[in-house]
Amino acid sequence: xxxxxxxxxxxxxxxxxxxxxxxxxxxxxxxxxxxxxxxxxxxxxxxxxxxxxxxxxxxxxxxxxxxxxxxxxxxxxxxxxxxxxxxxxxxxxxxxxxxxxxxxxxxxxxxxxxxxxxxxxxxxxxxxxxxxxxxxxxxxxxxxxxxxxxxxxxxxxxxxxxxxxxxxxxxxxxxxxxxxxxxxxxxxxxxxxxxxxxxxxxxxxxxxxxxxxxxxxxxxxxxxxxxxxxxxxxxxxxxxxxxxxxxxxxxxxxxxxxxxxxxxxxxxxxxxxxxxxxxxxxxxxxxxxxxxxxxxxxxxxxxxxxxxxxxxxxxxxxxxxxxxxxxxxxxxxxxxxxxxxxxxxxxxxxxxxxxxxxxxxxxxxxxxxxxxxxxxxxxxxxxxxxxxxxxxxxxxxxxxxxxxxxxxxxxxxxxxxxxxxxxxxxxxxxxxxxxxxxxxxxxxxxxx
Numbered sequence: 544x545x546x547x548x549x550x551x552x553x554x555x556x557x558x559x560x561x562x563x564x565x566x567x568x569x570x571x572x573x574x575x576x577x578x579x580x581x582x583x584x585x586x587x588x589x590x591x592x593x594x595x596x597x598x599x600x601x602x603x604x605x606x607x608x609x610x611x612x613x614x615x616x617x618x619x620x621x622x623x624x625x626x627x628x629x630x631x632x633x634x635x636x637x638x639x640x641x642x643x644x645x646x647x648x649x650x651x652x653x654x655x656x657x658x659x660x661x662x663x664x665x666x667x668x669x670x671x672x673x674x675x676x677x678x679x680x681x682x683x684x685x686x687x688x689x690x691x692x693x694x695x696x697x698x699x700x701x702x703x704x705x706x707x708x709x710x711x712x713x714x715x716x717x718x719x720x721x722x723x724x725x726x727x728x729x730x731x732x733x734x735x736x737x738x739x740x741x742x743x744x745x746x747x748x749x750x751x752x753x754x755x756x757x758x759x760x761x762x763x764x765x766x767x768x769x770x771x772x773x774x775x776x777x778x779x780x781x782x783x784x785x786x787x788x789x790x791x792x793x794x795x796x797x798x799x800x801x802x803x804x805x806x807x808x809x810x811x812x813x814x815x816x817x818x819x820x821x822x823x824x825x826x827x828x829x830x831x832x833x834x835x836x837x838x839x840x841x842x843x844x845x846x847x848x849x850x851x852x853x854x855x856x857x858x859x860x861x862x863x864x865x866x867x868x869x870x871x872x873x874x875x876x877x878x879x880x881x882x883x884x885x886x887x888x889x890x891x892x893x894x895x896x897x898x899x900x901x902x903x904x905x906x907x908x909x910x911x912x913x914x915x916x917x918x919x920x921x922x923x924x925x926x927x928x929x930x931x932x933x934x935x936x937x938x939x940x941x942x943x944x945x946x947x948x949x950x951x952x953x954x955x956x957x958x959x960x961x962x963x964x965x966x967x968x969x970x971x972x973x974x975x976x977x978x979x980x981x982x983x984x985x986x987x988x989x990x991x
Contacts, residue, residue: 546920546947550885553854557827560791561766564667564743566624569603571596573612580610580629587615587639597623602667607631607674615639619662619670627674627749633659635684640733643726647739647762647787649707650812650847651714652819653723658737658760668738669745678735678753680778685755688730689779703730714815732780734760742766752776758801759784763821767792777802777837785809788821788850794828800835805865807843808852813876816849817912822879823850828857838865841891845872846905848914849879856885866896868926871916872905875938878912884919891926897934898926898953901943901965904936917944924951932956932974937964942985948972960990 571593574580578589590605594617597603602622610629616639619625640656645663648655659678662668670676680686682695690702706729713723725731735754738744744767751758754776761767767789774783774797781802786792787809799805810816810823833841841862844852862868868891871881891898899921903914916937926932932953937943943965952973953959959974960967962984969979974990 547922549883550856550887550920553825553883554827554856557791557793557825561768561793562743563745563768564669566604566667566669567602567622569600570606571603572606572608574608578612580608580612582611582613582632584613586612590614590617594620594623616657617660619660619665619668621665622667624669624671627670627672627676630675630677632677633679635679641726643724645739646733646737648710648731650787650809651710651815652720653710653725655725655731656733658734660736662741663739665741667743668741670736670749671745671747672749675750675752678755680753680755685732686778688732691779694779701730706731714813732756736760737762738764740764744768747771750775754778754781756780757782757785760787761789762787765790769794769797771796773798775800782807786823786826787811788819789823790825792826795830797831799831799833799838802837804840804843805833805838807840808855809845809847810850810852810879812847813849816847817878819850821850823852824854826855829859831860833861833865834863836864839867840870841865841868842886843870844881844884846877848873848881849877851879853880853882856887857889859888862891864893865891867898867900868894869899869921871901873903873914873916874905874908875913876908876910877914880915882915882918886921886924888923891924894926894928896929897931898929898956899933901935903938903941903943913938913941919946921951922949926953927955929956931958931961933959934961935963935965935967939964942966958991960988962988
């Protein structure tokens with residue numbers, strides 16, 4: 544009861560803070576700036592001039608009408624709503640996404656190719672409408688940089704491996720961010736939609752497809768609403784929504800078909816995450832649908848969580864055909880913490896790996912910064928499938944603490960519980976036909 548009351552207090556706190564952005568009552572049409580929705584004309588300058596004109600007037604709504612509008616990156620400004628009725632199709636030429644901008648790649652700050660839609664230090668920004676944002680990524684554009692043959696890479700083609708290594712080394716050495724310049728001649732893919740250090744953000748109703756990498760990626764932003772969008776993008780690292788070091792965020796009524804995790808909460812990686820030191824907190828994820836043959840996870844926290852994650856509530860979501868419904872992943876290079884994670888009234892169907900997985904040994908990386916993972920509450924979960932219903936792996940000197948599963952039914956898993964170096968309580972739980980009215984386990988245990 545105490546955990547339920549805490550979850551409700553956190554939800555109330557979130558809902559009392561999130562507000563839609565205030566956009567001035569003014570409209571312009573992209574066609575009035577020379578654009579043509581013929582899927583041939585480059586409309587980059589039209590987008591730029593329209594946004595500049597709206598900004599000069601104090602903001603308003605930019606209407607993108609029916610049609611297919613080709614463009615390079617779109618940089619939003621404060622008090623502007625991009626309202627999409629047609630399709631914005633982004634030209635998949637990396638040169639178009641220069642000059643480099645301040646961004647993050649897998650939790651590390653750098654200067655890199657611009658995200659396809661980008662806002663930096665903005666207030667009151669929105670992307671709305673019934674239309675489509677098409678990133679044009681495929682096995683010939685952007686995705687081969689991952690270096691996997693499944694996504695178009697072939698021997699002799701460039702890939703991201705050396706750049707990833709170089710960026711990690713720079714962050715560990717404390718190289719100033721201004722000197723971490725990648726972009727041309729490098730192969731780190733940009734996110735699709737990124738709000739960096741923004742306040743009062745709304746993404747609503749649009750469909751997002753074919754992303755180079757992470758699809759919707761708010762960073763260091765506050766008061767963010769993502770509502771009723773559809774994400775269909777099954778390339779490498781094609782997470783759906785990646786809040787990173789964000790506060791007060793609502794994700795609701797969205798639909799996911801992704802090539803990686805669906806909603807995955809982060810806060811920076813290793814030394815860089817500790818340097819910035821901003822957690823993700825007060826995030827509500829509710830009434831979403833994940834239906835995918837490729838999604839790795841429904842709700843995921845980590846692995847880039849060195850700034851900490853706390854006060855997250857996931858309620859009334861449906862996860863179908865995912866590898867894992869709830870996953871917390873970290874290691875002793877990360878440091879940081881995950882606490883007050885609430886997973887309530889959710890359904891998971893046809894899970895392939897673990898229904899719930901908490902792992903402090905992710906990627907088998909070791910370091911000096913033991914993470915803290917505690918106070919995870921799961922209630923009224925109905926789940927089928929999985930190699931494990933529940934798999935918790937702590938470290939001998941770093942237990943996963945205070946995990947409580949209540950009023951839950953998990954059927955069809957090959958193994959019910961694998962616990963290594965953790966604290967687990969179960970109340971009124973059914974696993975593979977066995978009922979646990981009240982059970983507490985600490986240390987190590989295996990329940991088949």
